[in-house]
């Protein structure tokens with residue numbers, strides 16, 4: 001479980017501050033749900049599985065609360081997940097530039113260490129808060145709850161969450177987002193959806209990034225998409241390049257449509 005990869009770390013910082021309360025560190029999903037197998041009848045192993053189940057149930061409670069808060073405020077929240085260096089922050093910066101203030105937005109950045117990504121987002125003109133997970137390799141819903149309190153989110157806005165670069169653990173943790181968006185860059189190899197299926201199954205949209213590099217690589221974009229659809233036939237795909245701007249219009253329209261839906265749902269709730 002997380003003890004083997006450093007999840008469950010208590011050295012978390014949210015906006016540079018230690019969180020006020022953490023009701024136990026969060027861990028991986030239980031064996032039954034796919035990420036790690038703990039099938040042994042060994043009592044110690046069974047205890048670990050039970051602890052993992054409890055922790056994930058606790059995460060789901062916080063995620064539910066986040067989702068209710070976001071829905072009540074008409075906020076469209078996205079959880080960007082990928083391996084390190086796929087281009088998440090670059091894409092966010094380009095998205096902020098392209099929206100040019102037309103849509104109120106805020107960003108939550110997740111990394112084990114450094115404020116680098118939050119600084120890049122602030123330099124692009126958007127409010128951002130950095131979560132440092134220490135040895136932890138994913139964001140959890142309680143971290144997001146606390147970060148949202150510090151961010152002072154605007155009604156009918158967009159919340160972009162950049163998860164820690166990791167194609168495994170963030171798949172198991174619901175943060176209360178509307179969608180997970182998985183970014184796969186063309187330098188990573190076509191087979192990532194087959195090797196890390198949980199992540200591609202958990203996502204609703206895949207951004208195939210760095211497409212400007214395709215002429216220089218032996219990367220079969222069609223095959224990557226085929227593999228992604230093999231694990232998740234409903235996965236939407238946008239081929240994009242944060243560098244050249246290819247696919248940005250489609251991505252921005254996807255965001256705008258989601259924001260419109262969030263506002264309409266909020267209004268419908270108020271009428272009922």
Ligand SMILES: Nc1nc2c(ncn2[C@@H]2O[C@H](COP(=O)(O)OP(=O)(O)OP(=O)(O)O)[C@@H](O)[C@H]2O)c(=O)[nH]1
Pocket residue numbers: 082083084085086087088089090091111117164165209210211212213240241242243244
């Ligand atoms: N050619 C090309 N390079 C890109 C593109 N998007 C990002 N990059 C480069 O990829 C590298 C990593 O980009 P980041 O935006 O920091 O990636 P990230 O996913 O945020 O990385 P972590 O937060 O560390 O996981 C940088 O050198 C970017 O300039 C793209 O569309 N095309």
Ligand SMILES: [Mg+2]
Pocket residue numbers: 088089090117162
């Ligand atoms: Mg980043």
